[in-house]
Amino acid sequence: MENFFYKQPVPIDFGVGKIKKISEILKQMNVERGILISAPSMVRSGIAQEIMDSSEGKIVAVFSDIQPNPTVKNTDDCAEAIREKQCDFAIALGGGSVMDCAKVACFVAKTPYGTADYFSKKRPVDEPGIPFIAIPTTSGTASEVTTVSVLTDTENDVKAPIASDYFYPVYALIDPELTVTCPPSVTAISGIDVLAHSLEAYYGKKH
Template sequence: MWEYEQPVNIIFGNGSINKLGKIIEDNGYKRGLLVTSKFFYKSGFAEKLKEDSQNEIIDIFSEVEPNPTIINIDNCAGIIRNNNIGFIVALGGGSVIDCAKASGAVSLTNDSIKKYHGTNLSLPNKSIPIIAIPTTSGTGSEVTCVSVVTDKELGKKTPIVSKSFYPKLALIDPELTYSLPDNITASTGIDVLCHAVEGYWSKGHQPICDALAVHSARLVFDYLERAYLNPRDGVAKEKLAEASIIAGLSFTLPKTTSSHACSFLLTSKYNIPHGEACGLTLDYFTRFNGEKDERVNEFSRLLGFKDANEMADNIYRLKKNIGLLVDLKHLKLTDNDILELVEKSKNANLMNNPIDISDDVLLKMYTTFK
């Protein structure tokens, strides 16, 4: 038995950002807040978008860190409450969109988002309407019900899942990714591959998400290195943007697994970008899962590889070719650091892996990266 739900309206295409004003007008949205990054605020693009909204966007919030924090979200939610905000436009990467989603939902309570962070308490199933406009081809956050939140005080980075997080509309304009630095294209692109692969082999897999995962992963293998080497390659950038949103659709219901489980401490403690942290272990877990789960080999064959080992070889080669980490030697990890990585990897995402992963497996893996 399986179910499929995707409530987000999607508009995809070059130049689609120009439709924003009409989208706001057609939906009758009033008193909007633009949530974005400092980059877009300083460049003037955020102000231009505000003007193009026919004055319906009344304020800009740009205090979003690369991994959105409890403080970022609570501050944004306070602005929403205090200014009677009626809708949100989220312009940026996954951090911005995650901040907007969590802020929009928690703003309708009197709570801090901390109350719902890793506590198993559920947010009310309602939110401020969000128009999500991704500027990276990576997280798929514009179509998911997940927001990854960091509590700096506790040193904790974990996802919150709530149906209230689904944006009302995702507006994907591949041209917004043309100016991305090469390292961001690489890191977010490997995150797309992780979403697709993990969504397929997840314990919660189902046939619609499986088909989406195959489509997305194939696009990443075909176009990520090309987009990295040629940042103005319009075809490659468009295909990566397509891969990103399709991968978002492929994992939002099945959820991610082992590679994401191992990424959180690598990001929160060692400052490795999220996508790169996820990609670090993807080839390892591809081999590990492929030894006992025939679905992983089946997935590999659907992508044109002989088996999971050949796909893992290609993942490793892709990471090398686009300048991503393939080990952790630069960190000079101690034995205690390794033990901490093992312990902090044991979270709900790890439990979603198709094959049980013991402490010994994690210890062996992290030791090979040392």
């Protein structure tokens, strides 16, 4: 029989209307200045503004310049916004691309370096970044509870994962109502993604 050790330190808070708990969670975290790292669609739909309102003034900036399959530049731009606003926490609102960007940006922001240094493994990810709450708006990647970020280095034409225990969100706030506005195609693709990951876990011998 196979032996394994599984670590999952992220609290998962699931339920309809859970985004109303944001102010309560932020008080427990004892943080003051935050950034909302959001999918552009969440800004357009007004959900980002709802999250900001729920923070009771603690979110002081929004960053949404993130493309599907986020790039090293996306994370660097996000990290710079975190530094400029002197944020001590973040909320990531969106699908896997937003989560991937947030994981790395929240770490890089506390360093004097750029994402490329860590993506290329020139430097180790050896300390925590600012804490972030993950609020997924799709149900497929499970990026809100993992340590992995997949980024694209457009200059060197490389797409690869970067992972560290320091990339775990501190809290996963999962409100199924946020998936209702997903286009049918995104919902379908997310479902196929779940199936693919499940099959991969079944037949993969290296994990």
